[in-house]
Amino acid sequence: DVKVTQSSRYLVKRTGEKVFLECVQDMDHENMFWYRQDPGLGLRLIYFSYDVKMKEKGDIPEGYSVSREKKERFSLILESASTNQTSMYLCASSAHSGNEQYFGPGTRLTVT
Amino acid sequence: QKEVEQDPGPLSVPEGAIVSLNCTYSNSAFQYFMWYRQYSRKGPELLMYTYSSGNKEDGRFTAQVDKSSKYISLFIRDSQPSDSATYLCAMRRTGNTPLVFGKGTRLSVIA
Numbered sequence: 001d002v003k004v005t006q007s008s009r010y011l012v013k014r015t016g017e018k019v020f021l022e023c024v025q026d027m028d029h030e031n032m033f034w035y036r037q038d039p040g041l042g043l044r045l046i047y048f049s050y051d052v053k054m055k056e057k058g059d060i061p062e063g064y065s066v067s068r069e070k071k072e073r074f075s076l077i078l079e080s081a082s083t084n085q086t087s088m089y090l091c092a093s094s095a096h097s098g099n100e101q102y103f104g105p106g107t108r109l110t111v112t
Numbered sequence: 113q114k115e116v117e118q119d120p121g122p123l124s125v126p127e128g129a130i131v132s133l134n135c136t137y138s139n140s141a142f143q144y145f146m147w148y149r150q151y152s153r154k155g156p157e158l159l160m161y162t163y164s165s166g167n168k169e170d171g172r173f174t175a176q177v178d179k180s181s182k183y184i185s186l187f188i189r190d191s192q193p194s195d196s197a198t199y200l201c202a203m204r205r206t207g208n209t210p211l212v213f214g215k216g217t218r219l220s221v222i223a
Contacts (some may be wrong), residue, residue, distance in 0.1 A: 004155075033210065040120070042215030043156075043200065050208060058210070090155055097208045099144050103155025 003027075004104035006091055012110045019078040021107055023091030030096045032074035034058075034066060036087040037106070043090070049074055050096075081111045115139050118201055118214030127223050131188040135201035135214045138182065142203040142212075145177045147186045150198045150216065159199075160186070191221045 007022035025032065033048040035058075045058030047066040055066050063085060067075045074093075078085055088108050092101040118135045125131055133147075144163055148156035162168045165179045174187040184203070188195055201214040 031208070040215070042118075043213040045210055048210055092155070099146055099161045099204070099211075100158045101156075101211060103157070105155055106153075 004091055004093055004102050006089075006104040006107050008107050009105060010108050010110075012112065013078075013081050014112055015082060017078075017081050017111075019081050019109065019111075021076040021078075021089055021091075021109070023074045023076070023093075023104055024072055025074075025093040025102070026072065027093060027095075027102065028071065029093035029098075029102075030071075031094045031098065031101075032068065033092040033094075033101065034064075034074065034076045035090045035092065036060070037090055038087050046076065081109075083111050085109065086111045115212050116201065116203060116214045119217055120215050122218040122220060124220045124222060125191055127191060127193060127221055129191050129221070131191050131195070131219060131221075133186040133188075133199050133201075133217050133219070135184050135203075136182055137184070137203060137212075139203075139205075139212075140179075140182070141205045143206050144204050145175070145184050146202040146211070147173075147175055148200040148202055148213075150200060152197075156200055193221050193223045196220045 004025045034046045035043045049068045065077045091104040094101045146161040147159045149159045150156040160175045168175045172189045176185045198216040200216040202211040
C-alpha cells in the first residue's frame, strides 16, 4: 500500500515561530510537492522538487522554504509563522512525468 | 483570467441522478487532464485521467475532454451517497511539469 505520511495532523504555533512540516513517501518517487488548501481558494502550489537537493517555486512561495536532502523526504519550513499562514498543508509525490499524485492526509496548521 | 476555472458549487443531487462537473481552461499547452476526488479530512485521490481530447469511461464515471473548446467534464451516472465529496479537475503540459488544479466542486448526493 503506497503511502505519503506527514509528521502531524494538527499543529498550533505562535506568530514568529519557525515551523517545520515533514513529509515522507515510500514509493521511490522523484517528484514531491507542497500545497496549501484554503476554502474558496482551492489547492495552491507552494514549492516542488524533482530531485534530491532540487527545488522549484510554485505559485505562492513567499514566506516558505523547503529542503530535500533525501529522495523520500521533503520538508516545508515557515521561517517566521504568521496568522495568514493558518491553513491545511498537503504534501504529495509522483513519479517522473506522472499524472497521479499521491497525497498525504494533510496537516492543519493554526498560527495564533 | 485564471488558468483553470471550476464552479465551486455546492451541488446537491438526489441519489440516482446523473451528475455533470465541468472545468474550463485557458492554456492550450495542457495535454493531460485529470479528475481527483477528495473526501472530507482526506487528501485528494486520482479518479481518472485522459490524454488530449476524447472520452474515457470507468464504471459509473465518464471523463470528456474537448480541447477545441478548452472544456473538460466528468459525468457520474447513478450517483450514490458515497460519491459525496469535492471533485477537483487538474491538468498539465507535457514533460515533467506540475499539475494545475481547479478550485474543486463540492458534491452532495442525498439518499
